[in-house]
Amino acid sequence: MANYYxxxxxxxxxxxxTEWFMYPGVxxxxxxxxxxxxxxVLSIFGCSPGMAWTIVNLSHFLVTYHFFHWKKGTPFAExxxxxxxxxxxxxxxNGKQLTRNRKxxxxxxxxxxxxxxxxxxxQHPMLFLNTVAVLVLVIAKFPNMHKVRIFGIxxxx
Amino acid sequence: xxxxxxxxxxxxxxxxxLLFAFGQIRDFFRKFxxxxxxxxxxxxxxxICLGLEDxxxxxxxxxxxxxxxxxxxxxPDAWFDVVERYSNDNNxxxxxxxxxxxxxxxGSYNYLGFAAADEFCTPRAIESLKKFSPSTCSSRVDGxxxxxxxxxxxxxxxxxxxxxxxxxxxxxVTNSAILPVLMGKGSLIISxxxxxxxxxxxxxxxxxxxxxFQHNTPSHLEEVLRxxxxxxxxxxxxxxxxxxxxxxxxxxxxxxxxxxxxIIAICKKYKAYTYLDEAHSIGAVGKTGRGVCELLGVDTxxxxxxxGTFTKSFGSCGGYIAGxxxxxxxxxxTCPAHLYATSISPPCAQQIISxxxxxxxxxxxxxxxxxxARIRExxxxxxxxxxxxxxxxxxxxxxxxxxxxxxxxxxxxxxxxECLRQNVAVVTVAFPATPLLLARARIxxxxxxxxxxxxxxxxxxxxxxxxxxxxxxxxxPEKQQQDERMKLE
Numbered sequence: 001m002a003n004y005y006x007x008x009x010x011x012x013x014x015x016x017x018t019e020w021f022m023y024p025g026v027x028x029x030x031x032x033x034x035x036x037x038x039x040x041v042l043s044i045f046g047c048s049p050g051m052a053w054t055i056v057n058l059s060h061f062l063v064t065y066h067f068f069h070w071k072k073g074t075p076f077a078e079x080x081x082x083x084x085x086x087x088x089x090x091x092x093x094n095g096k097q098l099t100r101n102r103k104x105x106x107x108x109x110x111x112x113x114x115x116x117x118x119x120x121x122x123q124h125p126m127l128f129l130n131t132v133a134v135l136v137l138v139i140a141k142f143p144n145m146h147k148v149r150i151f152g153i154x155x156x157x
Numbered sequence: 158x159x160x161x162x163x164x165x166x167x168x169x170x171x172x173x174x175l176l177f178a179f180g181q182i183r184d185f186f187r188k189f190x191x192x193x194x195x196x197x198x199x200x201x202x203x204x205i206c207l208g209l210e211d212x213x214x215x216x217x218x219x220x221x222x223x224x225x226x227x228x229x230x231x232x233p234d235a236w237f238d239v240v241e242r243y244s245n246d247n248n249x250x251x252x253x254x255x256x257x258x259x260x261x262x263x264g265s266y267n268y269l270g271f272a273a274a275d276e277f278c279t280p281r282a283i284e285s286l287k288k289f290s291p292s293t294c295s296s297r298v299d300g301x302x303x304x305x306x307x308x309x310x311x312x313x314x315x316x317x318x319x320x321x322x323x324x325x326x327x328x329x330v331t332n333s334a335i336l337p338v339l340m341g342k343g344s345l346i347i348s349x350x351x352x353x354x355x356x357x358x359x360x361x362x363x364x365x366x367x368x369x370f371q372h373n374t375p376s377h378l379e380e381v382l383r384x385x386x387x388x389x390x391x392x393x394x395x396x397x398x399x400x401x402x403x404x405x406x407x408x409x410x411x412x413x414x415x416x417x418x419x420i421i422a423i424c425k426k427y428k429a430y431t432y433l434d435e436a437h438s439i440g441a442v443g444k445t446g447r448g449v450c451e452l453l454g455v456d457t458x459x460x461x462x463x464x465g466t467f468t469k470s471f472g473s474c475g476g477y478i479a480g481x482x483x484x485x486x487x488x489x490x491t492c493p494a495h496l497y498a499t500s501i502s503p504p505c506a507q508q509i510i511s512x513x514x515x516x517x518x519x520x521x522x523x524x525x526x527x528x529x530a531r532i533r534e535x536x537x538x539x540x541x542x543x544x545x546x547x548x549x550x551x552x553x554x555x556x557x558x559x560x561x562x563x564x565x566x567x568x569x570x571x572x573x574x575e576c577l578r579q580n581v582a583v584v585t586v587a588f589p590a591t592p593l594l595l596a597r598a599r600i601x602x603x604x605x606x607x608x609x610x611x612x613x614x615x616x617x618x619x620x621x622x623x624x625x626x627x628x629x630x631x632x633x634p635e636k637q638q639q640d641e642r643m644k645l646e
Contacts, residue, residue, distance in 0.1 A: 005160040010592055012350045012371045014357070020173075020593035025166030032167065033174065075212035076589050078354075080361075084207060 015083065017074040018092045021101055030108070034060065050120035054130060057116040060109070061133035068105075069140045070154060085156045090146055097143035109137040159551065159595060161564065162629055169564045169594050176566060180216030213589065217566075222248045224573035224585055230257050233265035234273035235605040239582055260577065261614055263600045264584035268441040268557050269528045270605030271472030271512045277520045278472070278511035282504045289503035297489075301500035309506045310477075316513050317439070317465070318447060318457040319479035321486075325494045326501040328436065328466030331476030333359035334494035335464070340365040340401060345385055347378065347429070348403040351410065356403055356434060366391065372411075375419035378402065382427045400429040401461075406438030406449035410591055410599065412552025412559055414438075417453045421460065432462040440470025441557050446516045446529050452555065467505075471512040475501045532557055532604040539602055539611055546619050547628035551597075560586075560597040561618075563627055569596050571625045581617045 006024040013019040020026070034056060041052045073084040074091075083091050093099045113134035120126045139145065149155040218225075223242060230238040238257040244250060265272060285305065295301035306324065314322035325331045336359030340346055344365040348356060351372045360367050368385060371377040382400070389396050402424050404415045417433070424431045435448045443451030448465070450457050457463065462484065466476040478488060489495055516525040536557045543550045549562040563569055566587065573585045587596040602611075622628050 004163045006163050006166060008159040008161050008166075008592075008594060010350060010372050010595075012369045012377070014350070014369055016589045016592070023166065023592070023594050024161075025163060025170060029167050029170040029174075033171070071209060073207060073209045075209045076214065077206075077210045078589055081207070081210070 013094060015074070015079070015091055015094070016076070017083065018088065021092065027104055034108075034112070048119075050116070050126070053112070053116040053119050054126045057109075057112045057130055058133055060112060061137055064109075065137065065140070072154070072156075086147070087154075089141065095146070097146065102141065106138060106141045109134050159562065160549070161562075161594065165564050165629065166594060169566070172566050173593060176217055180212060183216065184212070217588075219249055220247075221570040221573075223251060224570050227577075227582070228253060232273045233262055233267055235262055235267075235270075235603060235607070235610055236260065237262045237265075237582075239577070258577075258580060260580045260582040261610055261617075262582055262603075263614060264582055265603070266437070266469040266601050267472070267603040267605065268437075268470045268532055268601070269446075269472075269512070269516065270603055271470070271508075271515075272603075273605070275472070275512070275515070277515050277522075277524075278508050281511045282508045285507035286504040291504065292502055293500045295499065296497050297495050297500045303503055303506075305503050305506040305510070306500060309501075309510055312510050312513050313477050314479055316447065316517070317463055317477075317479040318450070319463060319481070321482045321484075322477050322479040323485050323488050323492075323495065324475060324477045324501055324506070326475050326499055327494075328468055328474070328476035329355045330494050330498065331464060331466065331478060332356050332434065333362060334492055334498075335462075335478055335488065336360055337363040338488065338492050339363075339462070340399070343390060343395075343398040345397045345400045346403060347381055347385070347400065349373065349405065349408075349415075351408050352403060352405060353409065353434065353436070356405075360403070372408075373413060373416055375416055375423055378420060379423050379427075382423065382429060386427060400427075401432055402429050403432040403434065406433060406435040407442070407556055407558060409437050409558060410560060410586065410597070412556045412599075414442075414449060414453070414553045414556060417449055417455050421455055425459065430461045431459070432464065433460045435463060435465040436476075437469055437558060439465040440512075440516060441532060442555055444529070446470070446525070467509050470516075471509045473505045473508040473512070475505060475509070528604040532602065535604065535606055535611060536602045538608075539600070539615070542615050543618070544630075545633045546615070546622070547630045547632040548618075548622060549627075549629045557602045559600040559602065561600065561622075561627065562629065563596045563598055563625075564594060566596060568625050568627060569598075572598055572621060572627070575621045575624060576617060579617045579621065581614055583618075 008023055011019060011022040013022065038052055038056045041055050042049065045052065045055070068089045069087050072087050073081065093101060113130050116130045117127055223244065227242070228240040230240050236259055239260045241254050241256045241258060242251040243254060244252065271278060289303055289305065293301035293303065297306070310322045310324055313324060314320060325334070332353070332355035336346070336356070340363045342364045346360045346363070346365045346367045347370055348360060348367065349372055350369045368381055370381045385397070385400070388394065402420065404417070404420055406415055407413070408415070421431060433449070439448040440446045442449060445451065450460065461480060463479045464476065467473040478485070514520050516529070518525050533555055536559070537554055540550055540552070540554065540559055543559065543561065551560045551562070552558055563572060563585065569585045569587050573583060576583050583598050583600060585596070585598045591597060
């Protein structure tokens with residue numbers, strides 16, 4: 001494993017905030033973080049595996065919704081605020097829709113939902129919460145929702 | 158081509174994720190604490206930073222602030238004095254002490270060794286300081302053109318190999334003030350994805366449409382050119398007024414040379430103008446120091462605008478643009494840096510003229526040729542030794558810029574501080590100057606480094622590299638080769 005090298009080709013994307021997602025190893029890191037957080041939740045709470053997957057799914061929903069679809073702009077001032085009206089999801093891949101990265105990020109909440117609902121045997125109230133989480137996340141990632149602010153929530157002042 | 162070990166990529170993402178998460182948690186508590194102790198005498202004022210903007214500076218950069226911006230107390234020669242600093246509040250503020258430590262300088266762009274006192278250049282610079290005073294106190298068009306300025310422009314034009322040149326007081330300004338003059342609305346700028354911030358700023362300020370092509374990939378440049386020429390201006394699809402391709406001679410963060418002959422061939426085929434930024438390559442590469450064009454065998458008449466700076470190889474300050482007589486005449490009428498900015502300081506101009514004379518051998522000695530040979534030998538020796546030790550070093554042969562890849566964010570301060578403790582001063586670069594994954598320590602070799610200096614540097618870097626764990630490639634097995642030879646006998 002230590003001798004397995006990957007080529008890091010710098011992509012032609014000027015936005016330093018989203019460019020890091022185009023390098024090799026991101027998908028694996030994302031999946032590994034989800035798996036290890038499930039293990040940690042299991043060991044801290046001592047609950048059933050299904051409950052742990054539900055907790056992971058819901059916290060994944062909160063974290064990714066906040067950072068991908070709520071926070072706008074970039075965490076550094078170098079680009080002089082040209083992305084200040086765009087969320088991270090809208091800045092990804094320069095606004096091009098349906099790229100490989102976007103498809104991957106849309107599939108992950110769905111897979112998490114399937115695992116969580118299967119391991120909890122489709123019981124309420126976990127099923128309801130998981131369904132709400134996956135619906136909100138997947139709808140937020142539709143191409144038609146690019147730059148749409150429903151009822152003016154989170155719009156620019 | 159940068160080859161990362163897969164495990165390192167995973168751990169780097171994880172480290173940045175952890176740093177980001179900790180930063181967010183601290184921000185959340187800061188907001189909570191501020192909301193509780195609400196001292197609202199700033200009611201009604203708009204916030205200076207919009208939420209996220211200074212997150213990187215506050216939560217990541219300030220933690221390792223002591224690795225950047227170290228003050229020095231002497232001229233940046235091969236060995237220099239670094240002022241020691243300490244901090245009482247975990248690196249939020251740093252205080253200078255009066256102690257200095259003498260360190261080996263691997264960070265200054267002192268390619269030909271003109272940074273310290275030179276036997277030919279310094280007396281002449283002091284003379285011109287006494288004759289012309291430190292500043293001309295005026296812009297070029299008012300009262301700021303002395304005989305030195307005219308001599309300097311002729312000297313630079315002759316050195317670079319173009320009919321005429323114009324000189325400015327600052328290197329960054331040369332790019333950011335010239336591009337808006339040359340290109341405007343309705344023009345197209347195609348720039349390499351790793352171009353310097355001055356070019357990006359100048360391009361953004363010009364109002365032209367900007368497209369980026371993959372770093373140093375002539376095939377992608379051709380693809381972008383074809384797509385843009387066929388498509389025309391956005392929305393109206395009218396043909397572009399002019400197209401300019403901007404590349405650099407040596408990329409300062411990679412140490413790579415530009416693939417100039419292929420790019421020039423493509424630009425000529427599609428009738429686009431070329432702009433070559435030789436900030437790091439002028440005076441440092443090429444048989445007589447004339448830059449990438451000489452090194453790669455490109456005729457200077459094929460490059461339309463050649464830009465460079467005097468800070469790197471000539472030990473001075475300022476930048477120049479060299480081109481045809483009509484181009485320079487036009488720039489003299491329109492460029493704001495020429496019309497309104499103070500002209501280059503006379504002792505600096507004299508330093509440039511003297512250093513160019515030394516490089517060309519016109520001072521009567523062959524020190525210039527010696528310096529050029531020495532920097533080439535030093536760079537090749539250092540690079541091959543580092544690669545033999547197992548470091549991942551970027552850049553082409555003959556290039557005096559050598560980035561050593563670090564990757565993990567924690568290795569950046571570890572490498573920097575440990576090297577400083579052993580009296581070797583290196584410059585480390587991280588996000589956002591480089592891509593997130595690819596943090597590096599950048600070494601600049603100078604002609605004033607002696608062989609002993611380089612060997613000491615190699616020892617220290619090897620020891621620190623073992624401690625920090627950045628020898629990502631296997632070391633060259635010398636013993637194995639010897640064993641094979643014994644077996645044959």
